[in-house]
Amino acid sequence: MNVLVFVKHVPDTETRVKVAADGLHLDLGEANFVINPYDEFAVEQGLQLKERLGGEVTAVTVGNDDAVKTLRQALAMGADKAILCSDAGFDEADPLATARILAAAAGKVPYDLILCGKHGVGGDNQQVGSLVGQLLGIPVVTVVTGMELEGTSLQLKREVEGGTEVVKATLPAVISCQKGLNEPRYPSLKGIMAAKKKEVTAWKAADLGLDPASLAPAFGLQKLELPPPRPAGRVLAGEIPAQVQELVKLLHEEAKAI
Amino acid sequence: MNVLVFAEQRDGKLKKAALEAMSVGREIADATGGTAAAVLLGQGVGPLAEALGKAGADKVYVGDDALFASYSDAYGLAVGKAAQAMAANALVFSATAMGKDLAPKVTARLGIGLLSDVTSFTAAGGAVSFQRPIYAGKAFATLVPAAGKPFGVTVRPNVFPVKECPKAGEVVSLDHGVTPGDLKAVVEKILTAQGELLDVAEANIIVSGGRGMKGPENYKILEELAKELGGAVGASRAAVDAGWIDHSHQVGQTGKVVSPGLYIACGISGAIQHLAGMSSSKVIVAINKDPEAPIFKVATYGIVGDLFEVVPLMTQAVKAMKAAG
Ligand SMILES: Cc1cc2nc3c(=O)[nH]c(=O)nc-3n(C[C@H](O)[C@H](O)[C@H](O)COP(=O)(O)OP(=O)(O)OC[C@H]3O[C@@H](n4cnc5c(N)ncnc54)[C@H](O)[C@@H]3O)c2cc1C
Ligand SMILES: Nc1ncnc2c1ncn2[C@@H]1O[C@H](COP(=O)(O)O)[C@@H](O)[C@H]1O
Numbered sequence: 001m002n003v004l005v006f007v008k009h010v011p012d013t014e015t016r017v018k019v020a021a022d023g024l025h026l027d028l029g030e031a032n033f034v035i036n037p038y039d040e041f042a043v044e045q046g047l048q049l050k051e052r053l054g055g056e057v058t059a060v061t062v063g064n065d066d067a068v069k070t071l072r073q074a075l076a077m078g079a080d081k082a083i084l085c086s087d088a089g090f091d092e093a094d095p096l097a098t099a100r101i102l103a104a105a106a107g108k109v110p111y112d113l114i115l116c117g118k119h120g121v122g123g124d125n126q127q128v129g130s131l132v133g134q135l136l137g138i139p140v141v142t143v144v145t146g147m148e149l150e151g152t153s154l155q156l157k158r159e160v161e162g163g164t165e166v167v168k169a170t171l172p173a174v175i176s177c178q179k180g181l182n183e184p185r186y187p188s189l190k191g192i193m194a195a196k197k198k199e200v201t202a203w204k205a206a207d208l209g210l211d212p213a214s215l216a217p218a219f220g221l222q223k224l225e226l227p228p229p230r231p232a233g234r235v236l237a238g239e240i241p242a243q244v245q246e247l248v249k250l251l252h253e254e255a256k257a258i
Numbered sequence: 259m260n261v262l263v264f265a266e267q268r269d270g271k272l273k274k275a276a277l278e279a280m281s282v283g284r285e286i287a288d289a290t291g292g293t294a295a296a297v298l299l300g301q302g303v304g305p306l307a308e309a310l311g312k313a314g315a316d317k318v319y320v321g322d323d324a325l326f327a328s329y330s331d332a333y334g335l336a337v338g339k340a341a342q343a344m345a346a347n348a349l350v351f352s353a354t355a356m357g358k359d360l361a362p363k364v365t366a367r368l369g370i371g372l373l374s375d376v377t378s379f380t381a382a383g384g385a386v387s388f389q390r391p392i393y394a395g396k397a398f399a400t401l402v403p404a405a406g407k408p409f410g411v412t413v414r415p416n417v418f419p420v421k422e423c424p425k426a427g428e429v430v431s432l433d434h435g436v437t438p439g440d441l442k443a444v445v446e447k448i449l450t451a452q453g454e455l456l457d458v459a460e461a462n463i464i465v466s467g468g469r470g471m472k473g474p475e476n477y478k479i480l481e482e483l484a485k486e487l488g489g490a491v492g493a494s495r496a497a498v499d500a501g502w503i504d505h506s507h508q509v510g511q512t513g514k515v516v517s518p519g520l521y522i523a524c525g526i527s528g529a530i531q532h533l534a535g536m537s538s539s540k541v542i543v544a545i546n547k548d549p550e551a552p553i554f555k556v557a558t559y560g561i562v563g564d565l566f567e568v569v570p571l572m573t574q575a576v577k578a579m580k581a582a583g
Contacts, residue, residue, distance in 0.1 A: 013511045013531045017396040037512055096371055122393050125374045127362040134366030139331055139442035142359045159506055160355035161457035163450040169443045180505045218371020218409060219401040222387060226397055235560040241571055243561050248575040250559055257520040257541040258487055
């Protein structure tokens with residue numbers, strides 16, 4: 001059972017976002033970059049499958065050279081190999097371009113299953129896994145919170161509004177992992193040491209046979225802005241029962257929210 | 259621009275989000291000079307076409323077939339066919355569980371770009387631009403499709419109004435080309451959570467509880483208020499991690515990003531990851547015993563007090579208000 005896991009290097013969720021003076025870039029300050037939280041579920045799932053069925057787990061990322069840290073994190077958790085797809089513009093690739101790069105990488109390594117995260121925090125696209133599946137012509141199941149594998153048959157649970165869908169698919173497939181699927185392990189000290197010695201393959205566009213023109217962005221960015229500040233609110237005063245009466249009246253008459 | 263809208267239905271009922279998407283599609287078509295069509299997939303769904311005509315569809319491509327009885331990857335194939343049939347320049351999906359799953363499967367097939375979770379747009383004089391949140395709403399990006407290139411968008415539910423705009427709604431049977439061999443990643447069944455209220459992603463009112471709830475048994479006071487208001491119950495990650503409530507209720511950067519008409523935060527401090535997920539709500543009420551809690555910074559109205567006193571009183575007051583008409 002060979003598993004590819006897509007991992008993205010992202011600013012952690014504590015990051016406070018500002019817009020740079022040009023209005024076209026974000027100023028993330030001293031943001032700390034980490035493995036995308038959802039991708040930890042994907043790595044964990046890959047490791048559990050390997051422990052049960054043998055084979056290898058390979059972590060793949062698209063980004064700049066700093067993204068190697070996220071690969072090291074996956075290796076420290078227990079992944080066997082890592083691939084860094086890095087070239088000019090790769091860290092700003094849009095979802096379709098990212099998917100084209102990942103699909104090209106997947107074309108060069110044997111796999112039975114591809115795991116990715118539900119979404120990459122920051123970009124919040126929730127697209128890349130599905131795009132890769134289509135480009136490779138294999139089934140895709142997203143937002144997965146439960147997974148059973150028998151031979152090549154997968155039974156998956158996916159989260160939908162007000163319930164859970166049970167989905168059947170067969171390998172090879174792409175699965176996007178949601179919280180609830182498993183509890184990601186923390187790397188052990190031994191794992192961290194071992195990760196330093198594991199091999200990281202670096203591929204550029206040319207190694208992947210990609211024409212840079214195929215990676216052009218599908219949309220042009222016009223501007224970035226912060227959400228408008230919320231108008232100052234009102235903290236009510238008085239005895240609690242009277243405050244509650246006032247609140248319900250305000251919600252009904254002033255805010256027309258109920 | 260010719261605009262194709264995917265009209266999501268479940269159990270033979272059109273989703274409200276489908277009509278919202280139809281209204282968006284109509285407006286883009288009108289502003290840029292083109293037709294707006296809907297594509298409707300399922301079994302026995304023909305009668306739903308009429309509502310789409312009322313909401314602005316010139317044409318409705320209907321794929322009424324046992325092959326579409328359950329959602330599967332074949333939906334992507336069929337929507338792609340409809341897009342080709344009408345030479346669509348723009349595809350509009352709802353940013354629901356199904357829409358978010360389907361949209362990239364269609365756009366990858368067509369080799370075109372996709373914008374997720376659009377919350378506003380401007381369409382005038384042939385041009386269109388879209389706004390979408392990034393970093394779970396910590397910032398907003400305005401984007402324009404590359405000149406002359408088709409594209410797709412998913413639009414966030416509960417954000418765009420449904421506008422009556424009666425059009426012909428001419429029903430066209432979709433030549434979908436799907437065969438049983440295309441049925442991959444098929445939904446076998448849907449397990450609905452027992453006695454569930456609405457899902458936070460769909461609700462216009464959310465009553466949310468955090469670590470201040472103290473334990474799972476106390477969520478019933480939130481459920482009672484939510485029921486009275488016709489809303490859903492949400493939660494902070496602290497409450498989800500404590501195992502008090504299922505993750506599907508989590509609001510925030512690693513939960514659901516919501517923008518309901520009313521968000522009532524009970525015993526939630528207002529951590530940056532939580533605020534990211536709910537601070538675009540129209541009206542926010544904070545109930546917290548700590549006057550310094552950051553949640554008050556985004557609240558429209560706040561009560562500093564014990565939620566175990568405030569929430570039941572509020573349920574009573576809403577009941578009384580409803581009884582008084
Ligand atoms: C990678 C990452 C992702 C995250 N994603 C999310 C996310 O998506 N969503 C999310 O919510 N969090 C998220 N968090 C967690 C976030 O940082 C906070 O820890 C969490 O939101 C705190 O939840 P809380 O407000 O319920 O708890 P606390 O911060 O402990 O606040 C509890 C509040 O309840 C009040 N209180 C206590 N008792 C009462 C009472 N009887 N009456 C009234 N008030 C009372 C207290 O004054 C306090 O303000 C994430 C964290 C990380 C690291
Ligand atoms: N640059 C990237 N490198 C590797 N994997 C990625 C990258 N971008 C997205 N992914 C994968 O695709 C998932 C969904 O990301 P997104 O579509 O960006 O929200 C992530 O959780 C990752 O598993």
